[in-house]
Amino acid sequence: MIETRDLSVSIGTREILRDVDLRLMPGQITGLVGESGSGKSMAALSIIGLLPPGMQAEGQVALDGRNLLTEPEIALCRIRGHRIGMIFQEPMTALNPLMNIGDQVAEVLRIHQGLNREAALARARDRLDRVGLTAPRFPLTLFPHELSGGQRQRVAIAMAIAERPDLLIADEPTTALDVTTQAQILDLLRGLVRDENMAMLLITHDLAVVAGIADRVAVMQQGVIVEEGPTEELFRNQRHPYTRQLFAASNHQPRLVLKPAEAKPLLKVEGLVREYPLPRASGFGPAQSWRAVDEVSFHIDQGESVGLIGESGSGKSTLTRAILGLDPLQGGRITLDGQEIRAGRDLAPKLRAQMQVVFQDPYGSFDPRWRVERLVAEPFHLTGRPRNWREQVAEALYDVGITGDAMRRYIHEFSGGQRQRIAIARALIIKPRLIVLDEAVSALDVRVRAQVLDLLAQLRVSHGLAYLFISHDLSVVRKITDRVLILENGKIVESGATHKVMEAPEHPYTRRLIAASPQIPEGWIAHE
């Protein structure tokens, strides 16, 4: 058993963790939940002894009566990978792209067991079989780029469990994955903990994930564990106010908005086709292409909120780009308010001004060298900058709840949630009628997400906006859309009123999606 006692981490005089006590029992999954910046990852890194330079850890991380915090680096090297394994959020960068998967898993065994290459590869084969990458389909000679995100995460898990460690630390292991893949990886992790009698520390921001898999849960706020207990008990009781806030936010239902009774269609997409050329199979073979979006048709009415759900590779991003008029089409047409949208310079500024967009990543969607006022005013390029543009920027910022001296500041001075509000202000500034929200709340913490969803609902009423809400997260789409479209492999496989599709899905893919979405069991938490 591994436990931490009074574990504190500080950088200079600033405390990042304070008096963290965690008992990680064999065969048990402990969920560590908290918002970004709460210190969950630092707790994991201090257990495995990989804190960034400049940080000091105090207290105890006890393994077999030894305190790992005082062990020399050379002893820690023998423990890492052997007694404690770890997997990370991003499977794309966790593997060495130049090494095949067999050698990567075998490397761990060769370091710790001193096995020769053949023996290590044989064991690697066994471990990869265990994580579901079985022999004939997944030879050891595959390279990471030949695998999907979920498969790469399986390789990372195989490396972490190669030595059958006592403790597996999983830091947001499924956050970067699609829901169906997430369900499979969580199944795998649960099976591993049971079969190998490992302890597991699962770090996540997602309460629903924890509800489905963890035996015990610890809630962390600003470096302090405010509440800890068996999962169901903690979910039902929620003794600490912060726990209650977290649960309330993740369960938050923004105000209901009814679309106007006699709404005319605003955006119409008819038979949309978007193809990418593929390299020719042979020098003189026929030119081949791949259909990212295949005969997609739908419409959005004025003031309506429509959800578009799809997993990675389903063509949602391609579809978004086409609707925004950024890419040329290979077939079909898109009309906004009766006028056709074409890529490039043909698109009249007046038409383009009807439609704006908010992106997922609150960090990448702003030029770091511009001040907020200039960033928010950028869409004025379409309409001409009015004389009172500064007042209008201030008003748009006020509408999204950003006040004070924000206009003269640079974007790095704002938090993720504030940035997303500024992104919404930028979309609002030229009073569009349709806003495309491309995973706009996916990167936000639950409490901030609840606030942004509220804001979106309120803006729909005050500004008469229509939304195209693109997401992979069904629980969010359910809260904010009237109608939903399910996209699979570039085709819309199901569409209809949101509550209908969610409650009685017809297409097998929709059913799979809904079944795979993690949910907090009915009755565990009382509604607000």
Next chain:
Amino acid sequence: MRWSLILGGVLAGLALVAAALSFVWTPGDVLQISVAEKLQPPSDQHWLGTDQLGRDMLSMIMMGARTSIAVALVAVGIGMGFGVPLGLIAAARRGGWLDEAIMRGNDLIFAFPSLVIAILITAALGPSAVNAIIAIGIFNIPVFARVTRGGALPIWTLDYIRAAQVAGKGAGRISLQHVLPNIANLLIVQGTIQFSLGILAEAGLSYVGLGAQPPTPSWGRMLAEAQTMFAIAPHVAIVPGLAIVITVLGLNLLGDGLRDALDPRLRRSVP
């Protein structure tokens, strides 16, 4: 580490100050030949001694700094002036025929050994400082084009570029407003390094007699002329040699230091 920035700035600054000071004051007149005082070692009167024609070496070095810096500066200016726009265009039209044409044109220039071509150009157009500038400048163009394109490509994938496109901005406007300011630090660093290479190239061309012509003082020609007298008066060769080494070393350190100071990924951040 900031010491490379400071040391580089000080060393490169020496050449700059010497060149600037030479416009208003030099210890002696570089056009004044005084054979009686030739090849004197450093003394109170001539701090760095005199050359084979009795001219004050310190004055020659100061005037030579002016030539070196002028040639290198204009050459870098030519490189940036053509190379950066070409690189921005290539990045804006990435994957298209224009990108291909620009980059293959670059490869063509890269394929020639630069100093040999510079010698060819000056030989064809006649040796002069202006022709040296043109020759060095042409070879700076592909360097800046490539650095610009390389820096611009990842920027084009970011969401704020998409936001600008949704705001109806064309590729040219986006390149100037969003891309260029975000790769400016790359270009400053590359500019410093090309500047030092320009000084070396000017010295090289002048050494073989294809750069600045007499009586304009030049470090490279001073070195060439001192060659035969190294046994009798080593300082005549050592002084211009040291001037070149110190200035180039200073600029390289400055380039390294600037890269570390300007690149946020290399900057130590305390959360």
